[in-house]
Amino acid sequence: MHDSESIGIVTPQRFYFDTPLSLESGAILDSYEQVYETYGELNAAKSNAVLICHALSGNHHVAGVYADNPKNVGWWNNMIGPGKPIDTRKFFVIGVNNIGGCHGSTGPASINKKTGKHYGADFPVVTTIDWAQTYVRLADKFGIDEFAAVVGGSLGGMSAMQLALDAPEKVRHAIVIAAAAKLTAQNIAFNDVARQAIITDPDFHGGDFYSHGTIPRRGLRLARMLGHITYLSNDSMAEKFGRELRSGSLSFNFDIEFQIESYLRYQGDKFADQFDANSYLLMTKALDYFDPARDYDDDLSAAFHRAKANFLVLSFSSDWRFSPERSRSIVKALLDNKLNVSYAEIPSRHGHDSFLMKDEHYHQLVRAYMNKIET
Amino acid sequence: MAKQPSSLTLLRPDFAIIASWIQPGSKVLDLGCGDGTLLGYLQDTLGVHGYGVEIDDANILACLNNGVNVIQSDLESGLSGFESNSFDYVILSQTLQAMRHTEDIIKEILRVGKEGIVTFPNFGHWKNRLQVLFGHMPVSQTLPYEWFDTPNIHLCTLNDFEQLCHRHGIHIIERRVMNGSQHITIAPNLFGMLAFYRFTCGK
Numbered sequence: 001m002h003d004s005e006s007i008g009i010v011t012p013q014r015f016y017f018d019t020p021l022s023l024e025s026g027a028i029l030d031s032y033e034q035v036y037e038t039y040g041e042l043n044a045a046k047s048n049a050v051l052i053c054h055a056l057s058g059n060h061h062v063a064g065v066y067a068d069n070p071k072n073v074g075w076w077n078n079m080i081g082p083g084k085p086i087d088t089r090k091f092f093v094i095g096v097n098n099i100g101g102c103h104g105s106t107g108p109a110s111i112n113k114k115t116g117k118h119y120g121a122d123f124p125v126v127t128t129i130d131w132a133q134t135y136v137r138l139a140d141k142f143g144i145d146e147f148a149a150v151v152g153g154s155l156g157g158m159s160a161m162q163l164a165l166d167a168p169e170k171v172r173h174a175i176v177i178a179a180a181a182k183l184t185a186q187n188i189a190f191n192d193v194a195r196q197a198i199i200t201d202p203d204f205h206g207g208d209f210y211s212h213g214t215i216p217r218r219g220l221r222l223a224r225m226l227g228h229i230t231y232l233s234n235d236s237m238a239e240k241f242g243r244e245l246r247s248g249s250l251s252f253n254f255d256i257e258f259q260i261e262s263y264l265r266y267q268g269d270k271f272a273d274q275f276d277a278n279s280y281l282l283m284t285k286a287l288d289y290f291d292p293a294r295d296y297d298d299d300l301s302a303a304f305h306r307a308k309a310n311f312l313v314l315s316f317s318s319d320w321r322f323s324p325e326r327s328r329s330i331v332k333a334l335l336d337n338k339l340n341v342s343y344a345e346i347p348s349r350h351g352h353d354s355f356l357m358k359d360e361h362y363h364q365l366v367r368a369y370m371n372k373i374e375t
Numbered sequence: 376m377a378k379q380p381s382s383l384t385l386l387r388p389d390f391a392i393i394a395s396w397i398q399p400g401s402k403v404l405d406l407g408c409g410d411g412t413l414l415g416y417l418q419d420t421l422g423v424h425g426y427g428v429e430i431d432d433a434n435i436l437a438c439l440n441n442g443v444n445v446i447q448s449d450l451e452s453g454l455s456g457f458e459s460n461s462f463d464y465v466i467l468s469q470t471l472q473a474m475r476h477t478e479d480i481i482k483e484i485l486r487v488g489k490e491g492i493v494t495f496p497n498f499g500h501w502k503n504r505l506q507v508l509f510g511h512m513p514v515s516q517t518l519p520y521e522w523f524d525t526p527n528i529h530l531c532t533l534n535d536f537e538q539l540c541h542r543h544g545i546h547i548i549e550r551r552v553m554n555g556s557q558h559i560t561i562a563p564n565l566f567g568m569l570a571f572y573r574f575t576c577g578k
Contacts, residue, residue, distance in 0.1 A: 312439075328456060331446060331456060332456050335426065335446075335456065335457060335458070336458055336461070338424065340444050341444055341446070342435075342438070342439060342444050342445050343445075343446045343447055343448075344432075344445075344447045345447050346432075347432065361432055361436070365435065365436055365439060368436055368439035368440045369439050371440075372439070372440075372442050
């Protein structure tokens with residue numbers, strides 16, 4: 001589909017960091033590469049930079065398309081571009097691929113220079129705290145003292161919060177969408193089922209599947225299918241698929257019969273072709289570990305005491321994986337610290353995935369907020 | 376764009392009264408803040424730090440466009456998202472009469488704020504009384520709705536509100552009664568259209 005407001009052709013770039021990175025786990029990453037994309041122009045004062053933090057399966061390709069693959073549209077192309085809610089005519093937007101990921105930044109599928117082999121299971125567990133450090137280093141490379149805004153949904157929203165907590169002077173505004181201050185037991189449970197699906201796949205080989213020439217496809221597929229169910233709402237699934245049969249009649253076997261089965265298997269297959277199993281394990285762990293109140297006796301307000309940013313917090317009514325209630329607890333902590341915050345609960349039918357969808361009210365809210373940001 | 380508080384002061388005498396009760400630089404919570412005009416006015420004229428609370432989607436958007444903090448929430452379910460004693464003033468401007476849990480919100484206002492400021496249309500105004508006398512529910516400038524489409528379910532007079540305050544041991548610090556831009560001091564329950572109360576806990 002032609003999109004007149006698309007940023008157009010974009011090119012990923014990379015920075016190499018050879019200063020060791022001390023991770024929350026205690027491990028040290030001697031060096032790493034970080035892949036990113038930028039859209040728009042950094043102004044002379046370097047005061048118009050917006051960092052986009054990605055979610056579980058996202059990456060640095062946030063908007064636009066690639067010259068060699070015009071079908072590969074950035075995952076948040078409906079939000080970012082010239083004239084879009086995050087307007088690239090005003091802002092210099094940076095999309096980043098987190099370390100531990102599998103889209104170019106150093107991760108488990110990268111070659112460990114020390115061993116000459118894939119990191120695999122040896123890649124250290126990374127957390128939002130570690131990513132926040134990398135964002136600061138990225139800002140430094142550009143000479144950006146402070147991001148005008150840091151924006152993210154889901155895990156990306158948590159990453160944005162983490163940066164606002166760990167580097168308060170670097171974040172002027174934080175837009176936290178469909179996120180939570182920590183995962184619930186139910187959420188961790190979903191993540192662990194996904195991890196177990198991968199880890200128990202015979203093709204996983206303890207994370208060293210690269211040297212065995214295999215991919216734990218069955219595990220990845222199941223993990224994604226499970227995840228996908230939780231990203232949608234019961235209503236949106238019913239609306240999209242209902243109990244519709246593929247062939248029109250029951251076949252009394254275990255092949256694909258209902259359309260929802262077909263859809264989920266397709267999503268699972270597609271994902272297994274694209275995503276690294278070790279990265280998936282790491283990303284879900286980063287979700288589980290995110291808990292800024294942990295060091296503050298579970299007092300989130302105390303945790304946010306060091307934050308300085310202005311916040312926009314958004315949730316979606318049909319999101320049961322990161323419910324509005326979870327966002328309200330973030331808002332409470334911000335209010336307790338008298339930080340500037342606005343909060344909207346957006347009526348939606350698409351569950352957690354709503355944050356990726358084009359919805360007029362949602363986009364108007366982001367647009368209004370971004371318009372007010374001074375650069 | 377620079378706002379012009381002076382013109383807004385003229386256009387909205389009710390804003391000027393509320394502003395006159397608020398210390399510059401204080402913390403303000405505006406319940407049922409609408410499009411955020413009042414809060415924006417208080418920010419611009421008094422440098423208050425404030426938040427609005429609204430339920431309506433379009434108003435949330437308007438607040439963002441007006442550059443005021445707004446929290447989307449249903450006042451009927453209370454103010455549990457706000458700590459006790461965390462605001463200097465909690466304002467409920469022309470919303471009381473449309474609320475179901477009238478007593479609860481008054482209590483919540485004084486839990487969260489040191490002072491409460493409530494404004495409402497005075498049902499006791501003589502024109503309203505006259506319309507009832509002639510057998511109709513009143514429709515007026517301050518009560519612009521027909522009986523069948525009004526959001527106002529808990530209309531009251533000055534006397535009624537003061538009785539409620541008395542019952543809950545609420546101390547009324549100050550009362551202003553207006554009719555348009557005119558201050559009403561004689562027989563306010565009869566001649567006042569809009570009532571303004573500033574109150575605090577009795578103890």
